[in-house]
Amino acid sequence: MEILIKRLSEQTKLPAYVHVTDPGISLFAALELHIEPGQRACVPVGAALAIPVGYIGLIWQQEDSSDNRGISVVSKVVDSGFRKEVVIELINISSEKAVITVGQNIAQMIIQKIEQPRLIEAEDLSEAAEDAV
Numbered sequence: 337m338e339i340l341i342k343r344l345s346e347q348t349k350l351p352a353y354v355h356v357t358d359p360g361i362s363l364f365a366a367l368e369l370h371i372e373p374g375q376r377a378c379v380p381v382g383a384a385l386a387i388p389v390g391y392i393g394l395i396w397q398q399e400d401s402s403d404n405r406g407i408s409v410v411s412k413v414v415d416s417g418f419r420k421e422v423v424i425e426l427i428n429i430s431s432e433k434a435v436i437t438v439g440q441n442i443a444q445m446i447i448q449k450i451e452q453p454r455l456i457e458a459e460d461l462s463e464a465a466e467d468a469v
Contacts, residue, residue, distance in 0.1 A: 339447070340386040344421055348382030349439045351422075360396060360444030363424060369436040371407070371428040379424045379436055385445075387416045393445040395424060406430025409443045 341350055349364040366382030387393050393414035410425035424443045428434045436442060 337388060337391070337447075339388070342384045342386075343382065344380075344384060345382045347438065351381065351383055351385065351445065354441070358444070360398075360446040361393075362398070362441045363395075363422065363443045363445055365424075365436045365438060365440045365442050367436075368438055371426060371434045371436065373428055373431050373433065376410075376425060376427050377436075379426055379442055381422045381424060381442075384419055384421050385414070386419060387414060387447065389416045390449060391416060391447055392450050393422075393447055395422075395443055395445055398441060398444050406432065407434050407436075407442075414445065 343350060345366060348366055351361045351363050353360075354362045363381045366380045369377055369379055371377045385393065395409065395412045395414065397409040397411075406429055408427045408429050410427065412425070414422060422445075426434075426436070426442065
């Protein structure tokens with residue numbers, strides 16, 4: 337599988353797997369931002385991704401690092417139809433102002449295969465999984 341990435345600014349640090357063992361693609365801030373305690377901010381990554389049909393990108397918190405202490409990532413789903421700039425919502429859960437710098441690793445995107453089962457309306461759900469065992 338391949339994912340096409342469109343750089344939206346010359347200064348953009350493109351999303352990448354930083355280490356061979358990383359489960360997620362690291363996403364980097366495209367601008368400097370100050371976030372007051374308890375505040376939320378949307379941080380663009382300066383890139384758009386073309387996730388293939390049948391897959392989704394899950395935005396998650398990076399492993400705890402000294403750069404992101406006190407910053408929490410609002411998890412979200414990026415589906416295969418989304419082709420705009422990826423924007424990460426951050427919350428400062430610390431008691432001090434947080435500074436996000438250009439190129440700072442702020443979140444990760446895990447690519448996951450999805451299934452779309454057929455949905456069937458039913459009047460009775462007595463054949464639940466636990467009943468079938």
